[in-house]
Amino acid sequence: MARPSTPKSWEVLIGEQSETSAEVPATVRLLVIAPDGDEFILGRNDLGVYVAVPEPGAVFVRALQDGCSLADATARAGATAGAEVNGGEFLDGLRAAGLLDRQRAGGTSQTAESADGDGRSIRWFEGISPRTARVFFGRPAWALYVGAAVAAAMVLATRPALRPSYSHVWWLPDPLLSLVTYVLLGFVLAALHEVWHWLAGRSAGVPAAFRISRRGAYLVFETDLSQIVTVNRTARYGPFLAGMAFDVTVLAGALAARAAYGSGVVEIPPSLDRLLAAVVLALVIGIVWQWSALFLRSDGYAVLANALRCHNLFRATVLTTKWRIWGLSGEEAAEFGAIGPRDRAVARWFGLVYLLGMIGTLWAILIFALPFLLSTGAWVSANLAAYSLSSVAFWESLAVLVYLVAGVVGPAVIAWRERRLRRAGALL
């Protein structure tokens, strides 16, 4: 799941332009206003741009939307603030933030991130009604998800023989076919995980876009839930936790089937039992990842950032860590200064989580990824040299080699592309 877009602060809006314009653009009617604790989120769903402002800012915009003049709206905001405010300057801040831009053709709900500047994000919004989606996220559904999580945890705690093992990757007598099918299984489970995020977003009335991206050195599926910032924080937990709700439900089902098979209660093909073991392994790795890769903006990160009432914890943490170890450039220092005090306070200790996560990832690469890459790469290379084009082993080896190369090259290519787009201003 992608991190929500990061609203800018009120101070940035006020400080960005000195010359004001008294004209109120018609696009002010397109602004959405959502309460967010002590602040309000102002945003454009059609552009995917959001800012966090104090209450007077929300009062000001609402007054303009009600047809008040700039002077009347400023007066209302001033009354709320209990002090004199400059409505024209605030309006210019909104304009500078892009919130008063003309409506995008087709009303596509893209953020700069989700569109990646080339408009290739996939629109899923119209696919299913919120009412239908809510069937999967009502109280009975969440009771099922919580029950599944408890049941899965109990089975894993009390039945050691059913715990996942790395050997469960090789669930077929053909090691390369096992690897290929395990990778495909991982893709399917990851895609369904993201579909559940999307469904949950839909049930909350939030559009979402699906894409392939990277987190650190890993290729990942993502669901962009940028507009989640327009719903209250309590309602955000559902979309954030939906992917893991799907994971634990499938996990509980797979463990129950394996336990019943082992006890002789049900008869299933032995190959299905082994496939279920592979499913358990993939899901447990996925759930552990969500709660350990906080520094890679995992689902666990989104839940924690929401619970800690932060707007931009990821960037605050990155900049805090960089500040501590390397120092910040002028541009980064300006960005850091614009981040709210709450985010910066949390980032002081969240930076340690971030650092530990990076060290843990380095450890995992050295312990698992590198030896696996070297041994498998050597194995498939030997096969490619020894077998002819007409053999199954050759093509299986080629498929595994392509996967290994994609796993190494893919994140690097995406990182390079993101850097290029960011420099061109097409990516936030």
Add this chain to the structure above:
Amino acid sequence: MTHPHRWWWRIATVLAVGAAVATVSVGPWRVYGRATSATADTDPPSCPVGETLPIMDSPHISQAEASDVRYSSEPPTSGPHFPFTVTPGVYEDSVPDALIVQALELGDVAVLYAPATPPDLIGSMRRFARTHPADVVMAPHPGVHKGVALTGWGCLLRMSMFDEATATLFVTQVAGRYVHGWAR
């Protein structure tokens, strides 16, 4: 813009990274050195059940090299093997020796039966294997001409007829007796 305690943070970071590298390189939690090695211990303890066999040199081999390997026993209990293993469970077709040997090296037990074994006997062995889902690989083996052979790392027990009590004793005594490490 620089942090007032930047050098303290730098030193702490270097120490943390150093501790992580040291953990995977030396000491009781050393994993990386073992993960890149392909040589098993040649003198594990003698088998508590069944016959104790000498441990062959056991390097990793490729699929193409497997056809040239000659094991010291049939079915094998040690020797050259693939760098991959196989999920414990029931297999209806034979599993390559180089995979089985890797599973044995990782502490599993194999229940290997003659391909001509009657279905009812295979059924009773399946029920047994299902009760040990983390330890037992069960499959037909072309080198077992009659009865059943139970293998562990350096251990072999032949039975003319499958006996569940003996098999249970073998699995409980031999499974996990010698565990080589995940990636060797």
